[in-house]
Amino acid sequence: MRGWRGLAGALLGVVCLLGLSALLIWLGGFSVGHALVALWGGSFGSWYALTSSTLVRAVPLMLSGCAVAIAFRAGVFNIGAEGQLLLGATFATGVGLIAPRGGPIAIFMALIAGACGGALWAGIAAVLRRRFGVLEVISTIMLNFIALNLVAYLVRGPFQEPTHAYPQSSPLPDTLHLPRIPGMGRLHVGILVAVAVLIGAGWLLRYSAAGFRIIAVGENASAARSAGLIDVERVTSRVFVASGAIAGLAGALQVLGVTFALYEDLSPGYGYTAIAVALLAGLDAWMVIPSAVLFAALESGGSAMQRDANVPSTLVAIVEAVLILTALWLQRDGRWARARALRRVVSPRAES
C-alpha cells in the first residue's frame, strides 16, 4: 500500500517534473525542445550518461535517502545525513591514508570505518536526544556545520596533500579504489552495496520484528510504549545510529569510488537532497531506489542542460522543491494526518 503510493507518487513526479521543467524553461525564454533533449541526453539518453553520470550520482542518494527514510519511519527527524556522510568520507579517507598499500581488506576496513564515522556523528545527536531531550532537528543541523568545518580544517591541516597547495587530502592509491563494473563506464561496485543495503533495510522494516517495533514507535510512540512493551528510547537511539551508519557508508563509497580524495565540496548537498528522495519514496526503503535514480537523473540532466542548451542548471532545484511540496500536498490526508486525527479522537482539543 505504502509502496504503491510511493510508485504512484514517483510516476506523478516524473510527469509533473517534465511539465514543470518545460514551463520554467519556456518562461525563461529558452528553447524548450533543445533543453529537454539535453536533459534527456544527460540523464537516461545514452548508456554513457546513464551509467557514468546518473547511476554514479544515484549511489550516495540511495544510501542517504535510505538513512533518512528509516529514521523518519521511527519518528527520528534526522536531517543530519549531510554531516554523517562527511564524517563517513573523513573516516574512510583516514583509513586510506593509514593503509596506503590498499587491497580488498583495506577497502573493506575503510567502508566499515566510514559507517562507524556516520554512526558516531548520529550517535552524538542520539545521546543528546535520549539523555537531554534535545530536538534532533536542531542538533543534527549543528552537527552538519561542525562536520563541514572539521573537514575544512582537516584538508588544510593534518590530512592535506604533501605539496600543501590545495585544500584536499592526498589522492588515494589505485589499490584503494573501488573496482568499476565492467562495461558500465565509471559506475563502481558501490551501487551493488547500496542496492543490497536498501533491499535489506526494506525487508527488515516489512518482515522482521525489529521493523515492526520501528514502525510502531514511529506511528505512535506512546501506544508502542504502553501496549507493545517496546523500549521506545532504545529503538529510536538504535535507528538513529543505524541511519548515521548508512549515511556514513554513502560518504565512504563516494571517497573510494568517485572522488578518491577528501575535500570540502565532496557532497553537493546529497544529505539534503536525501530528504526529498526519501519523501518521494513515501519513506519506503525499496522505493528509495527509483526515487534516488530519478533525482540523480534530474541533477545529471540539469548539468547537461546548462552545458548544451545554456539553461541554468539551478532550474532543477526548483523542480525538486516543487516535487517535495507536491508530495506534502498529496500526503495531507496521509499517515501524519491520520495519526493526528487519532490523537484528536483520544483527547479532544479546541480548534487550533
Place this chain on the structure above:
Amino acid sequence: MTTGDLATFLSAGVRTATPLALAALGELLVERSGLINIGLEGAILAGAFGALLGASAGGLALGYLAAMGAGVVMALIFAFFVLRVRADQIITGTALTLLSVGATGTMYRALYGSGGAALRVPTSGSIPFPVLSRIPVIGPAFFDQPLVTYIAYGLACALSWWLYRTHAGLALRAVGEEPEAAAAAGIRVVRVRASAILAGGVLAGLSGAALVLAHAGTFAEGMSAGRGFVAIAIVILGRWTPAGVALAALLFGAASALQFAFQAMGWQVPYQLFLAIPYALTLAGLAGGVGRSRGPAALNRAL
C-alpha cells in the same frame, strides 16, 4: 594585537553579526509561536536577490522593500503549507530553501548570465553616532555602522519589551508553550502563528538586504551561505530571548571575524575550528550545561 586591530576585529564582528541578528530575531518570533522554520536560509537568500532586483531598478529604498517583499513571499508559502495543509515543518522548510536556491540561481543566470560580471549595486554607507562613535575601540565598532545595524539593536530592545510586557507578546508565548490552553483562552492560535511567520519573513528579507546593500554591494548565487542555519543556532544559544539572541549573534559574528583578524596579522591558525566553536557551544547549551536553555514546549510538535 594593537588597539587598531582590535577595533577592526570588533567592527567586522558587528558587521557580520547584523544579518545574523536580524534573521535570528525573526526566527525567535516563529519559534516562540511553537514552529521551526528551517526555510530561513532560503528566505534570506530570496531577500538578498530581492534587494539586488529592487536596488538595481530603483535605488536603495526599493532594494530594502523588495527584499522584505521576497521574505514575505517565502513566509506565505511556509505558512500555507504548515498552517493550512498541516504539512511537516521540517520538510516544508527544506523544500523552501531548495526552492529559493533554485529560483534565485535561475533568475540570476537568466537575467545577468552565468558568467557573472560583477554587478554593483549602491550600498548604504555607515552613519556615525555623534558622540558615541568617538569612544576609542568600541565606538567605531558599535556606533559607526549602517542603518540596518541600528535597526537590529532597536529591534532586540523592542522585542524584549514586546514579548514580556504586552498582551500580544503573552499570546505569542502562550501559543508556543500550550497551544491548546491558549486556544481555550480565546487566542486565535493559527492567526498568531501566521503573524509570527510573516514577521519572520520580513526580518529574513531584511537580513538578506543587509548582506547585499550594507555589506557586499553585489549578489552571488547562494550568498546566504548557511546563515539561516546559523540564525537557528543563535536563537537556541540565545535561549529564545531577544537579548540573548543579540549577544549570541555577536558571538557568532566575532567567531567568523577572527579569520579576518588572523589573516590580517598573518597568523596561520586553523580558523575553521573557531568557526565550529559556536555550533558546539549551541549543542552544549542545549544539553543543559548552564541554566535554563529550554525551548518553547510546543516546538516542532505536529499541529
